[in-house]
Amino acid sequence: xxxxxxxxxxxxxxxxxxxxxxxxxxxxxxxxxxxxxxxxxxxxxxxxxxxxxxxxxxxxxxxxxxxxxxxxxxxxxxxxxxxxxxxxxxxxxxxxxxxxxxxxxxxxxxxxxxxxxxxxxxxxxxxxxxxxxxxxxxxxxxxxxxxxxxxxxxxxxxxxxxxx
Amino acid sequence: xxxxxxxxxxxxxxxxxxxxxxxxxxxxxxxxxxxxxxxxxxxxxxxxxxxxxxxxxxxxxxxxxxxxxxxxxxxxxxxxxxxxxxxxxxxxxxxxxxxxxxxxxxxxxxxxxxxxxxxxxxxxxxxxxxxxxxxxxxxxxxxxxxxxxxxxxxxxxxxxxxxxxxxxx
Amino acid sequence: xxxxxxxxxxxxxxxxxxxxxxxxxxxxxxxxxxxxxxxxxxxxxxxxxxxxxxxxxxxxxxxxxxxxxxxxxxxxxxxxxxxxxxxxxxxxxxxxxxxxxxxxxxxxxxxxxxxxxxxxxxxxxxxxxxxxxxxxxxxxxxxxxxxxxxxxxxxxxxxxxxxxxxxxxxxxxxxxxxxxxxxxxxxxxxxxxxxxxxxxxxxxxxxxxxxxxxxxxxxxxxxxxxxxxxxxxxxxxxxxxxxxxxxxxxxxxxxxxxxxxxxxxxxxxxxxxxxxxxxxxxxxxxxxxxxxxxxxxxxxxxxxxxxxxxxxxxxxxxxxxxxxxxxxxxxxxxx
Numbered sequence: 005x006x007x008x009x010x011x012x013x014x015x016x017x018x019x020x021x022x023x024x025x026x027x028x029x030x031x032x033x034x035x036x037x038x039x040x041x042x043x044x045x046x047x048x049x050x051x052x053x054x055x056x057x058x059x060x061x062x063x064x065x066x067x068x069x070x071x072x073x074x075x076x077x078x079x080x081x082x083x084x085x086x087x088x089x090x091x092x093x094x095x096x097x098x099x100x101x102x103x104x105x106x107x108x109x110x111x112x113x114x115x116x117x118x119x120x121x122x123x124x125x126x127x128x129x130x131x132x133x134x135x136x137x138x139x140x141x142x143x144x145x146x147x148x149x150x151x152x153x154x155x156x157x158x159x160x161x162x163x164x165x166x167x168x
Numbered sequence: 169x170x171x172x173x174x175x176x177x178x179x180x181x182x183x184x185x186x187x188x189x190x191x192x193x194x195x196x197x198x199x200x201x202x203x204x205x206x207x208x209x210x211x212x213x214x215x216x217x218x219x220x221x222x223x224x225x226x227x228x229x230x231x232x233x234x235x236x237x238x239x240x241x242x243x244x245x246x247x248x249x250x251x252x253x254x255x256x257x258x259x260x261x262x263x264x265x266x267x268x269x270x271x272x273x274x275x276x277x278x279x280x281x282x283x284x285x286x287x288x289x290x291x292x293x294x295x296x297x298x299x300x301x302x303x304x305x306x307x308x309x310x311x312x313x314x315x316x317x318x319x320x321x322x323x324x325x326x327x328x329x330x331x332x333x334x335x336x337x
Numbered sequence: 338x339x340x341x342x343x344x345x346x347x348x349x350x351x352x353x354x355x356x357x358x359x360x361x362x363x364x365x366x367x368x369x370x371x372x373x374x375x376x377x378x379x380x381x382x383x384x385x386x387x388x389x390x391x392x393x394x395x396x397x398x399x400x401x402x403x404x405x406x407x408x409x410x411x412x413x414x415x416x417x418x419x420x421x422x423x424x425x426x427x428x429x430x431x432x433x434x435x436x437x438x439x440x441x442x443x444x445x446x447x448x449x450x451x452x453x454x455x456x457x458x459x460x461x462x463x464x465x466x467x468x469x470x471x472x473x474x475x476x477x478x479x480x481x482x483x484x485x486x487x488x489x490x491x492x493x494x495x496x497x498x499x500x501x502x503x504x505x506x507x508x509x510x511x512x513x514x515x516x517x518x519x520x521x522x523x524x525x526x527x528x529x530x531x532x533x534x535x536x537x538x539x540x541x542x543x544x545x546x547x548x549x550x551x552x553x554x555x556x557x558x559x560x561x562x563x564x565x566x567x568x569x570x571x572x573x574x575x576x577x578x579x580x581x582x583x584x585x586x587x588x589x590x591x592x593x594x595x596x597x598x599x600x601x602x603x604x605x606x607x608x609x610x611x612x613x614x615x616x617x618x619x620x621x622x623x624x625x626x627x628x629x630x631x632x633x634x635x636x637x638x639x640x641x642x643x644x645x646x647x648x649x650x651x652x653x654x655x656x657x658x659x660x661x662x663x664x665x666x667x668x669x670x671x672x
Binding site for chain 2: 011012015016018019022023026027029030047048050051052054055056058059060068069070072102103106107
């Protein structure tokens with residue numbers, strides 16, 4: 005009698021072991037497949053960035069030609085002042101804020117909660133920027149795009165990230 | 169002795185049945201776990217993949233449209249993200265292009281600075297949308313950002329504004 | 338009586354089931370992870386032809402080349418039709434699947450495009466690869482992207498090609514992808530299509546005549562046929578030359594007519610734009626005049642076909658138009 009019970013116990017034990025291993029494996033896979041905090045490329049952000057870089061701002065230095073956003077990046081880096089007396093960085097910030105505000109929806113229930121717009125000149129972050137559309141650090145998934153521009157002031161890298 | 173043998177044979181059979189039952193239970197649990205694993209990984213992957221594919225499809229579609237000779241802006245500097253807004257307003261009046269792109273809906277929207285209403289020659293460029301094809305209305309459209317380039321009389325040069333193309337295939 | 342038999346215990350049964358399941362999943366995940374173009378191949382095999390054309394069209398750049406890989410031996414049928422204002426580009430596909438299976442008598446579902454211009458033979462066959470070359474056609478504004486298509490069963494032997502052509506084919510990575518260069522006709526491999534550039538002769542399948550009257554002679558058919566081509570203005574001048582080399586004369590002539598129709602409509606569009614912008618200080622009467630002339634010249638393409646290039650002054654009109662556009666002041670170019 006004892007022998008027969010032991011066989012059954014071994015079977016139950018085996019099934020339990022299989023179950024346990026499977027659950028642990030699933031948990032492990034779930035953890036490893038969870039997205040980490042790296043920024044994923046977004047085609048939409050990429051198109052947006054390409055489009056806003058062409059935008060004609062209201063900053064001019066000669067009352068003849070007006071600076072595009074891509075030009076303002078370099079102007080801001082060298083601290084230029086527009087003919088209107090405004091700092092080119094302020095014009096850039098204001099312009100980008102307006103463009104993002106009109107192009108994206110960050111209201112309650114939207115896919116994205118906010119954005120970050122940063123500009124680096126020769127590897128260093130320009131202090132007068134970045135432009136944040138978020139009052140808190142982004143803890144969700146980030147999707148964005150960046151562009152590198154070679155200007156007279158040096159190499160500029162502009163990054164636009166959406167916080168999900 | 170016979171009684172003993174009889175009880176042994178019955179017990180052996182019962183044990184076999186019980187073992188088979190456990191095997192079947194174990195198999196069911198195993199396949200259940202495998203199915204759970206599959207759906208956990210791949211269904212979430214599929215949703216994300218579908219969203220990414222939709223985004224890429226929209227991007228490709230818009231790239232093709234923006235590169236189409238009817239929209240391409242080649243008057244100013246090299247700008248692959250640009251659409252010629254002046255050509256678009258003129259194109260609106262052409263009936264030849266209604267079925268050209270194989271689209272059910274095609275609209276160009278000026279996002280910033282924004283305007284109001286459908287563009288005509290009289291309110292251009294202080295307007296919002298240029299609808300070029302509208303067979304089904306604005307249903308399930310794909311959109312993508314573009315830069316709208318147009319001649320600005322006051323500027324004496326081309327002005328670039330933020331826009332969006334809406335398409336529905 | 339002693340019964341002989343083997344007791345098939347539950348352990349064996351369990352092992353067999355689990356082993357089979359584990360093997361199945363292992364093979365399944367292995368195929369998932371090999372990173373092939375499964376989606377593209379299956380879509381193409383399922384007769385979704387749009388993907389053949391989407392990734393390779395140019396925007397403002399010069400030329401693009403691509404390779405399309407298919408799983409099974411495939412035939413692409415290129416039908417050019419002149420229905421409607423723009424004509425139609427029809428594509429259909431036949432796939433050879435299974436060992437020893439014959440081709441189906443008729444190809445699969447047809448896909449029609451008004452805005453595609455594919456230059457190839459009427460039927461292009463490939464074992465596993467199709468090669469695509471996309472070139473913008475400027476006349477003088479961009480009219481369309483020409484997509485030149487050939488299969489891996491075709492080998493084109495370019496004998497004494499122009500330096501620009503050799504350089505471009507090299508830079509696009511097309512050497513060895515159905516295109517080889519040679520110094521003489523006898524150096525071309527047997528079975529290849531011999532394309533003789535000026536300076537090479539004898540034993541040619543295609544002969545190119547440059548100079549004032551630019552023509553391509555097809556000598557490999559039952560009867561000799563010829564088509565005219567022109568060099569586009571600017572850096573990308575050999576678009577039509579490539580188109581003529583890699584396609585049949587019938588397809589080439591049909592696509593030329595479609596392209597000229599598109600040119601006429603685009604000329605009208607630019608004319609409207611010029612008239613719209615002229616009150617705003619951008620636009621030119623001179624450019625408008627030449628746009629009208631261009632539109633008028635393209636009307637005779639249905640009767641002249643590609644000999645439009647040699648038998649009318651359309652090339653002069655195009656050159657004038659480009660010069661006048663370049664001369665436009667205040668950087669207000671029309672195109």
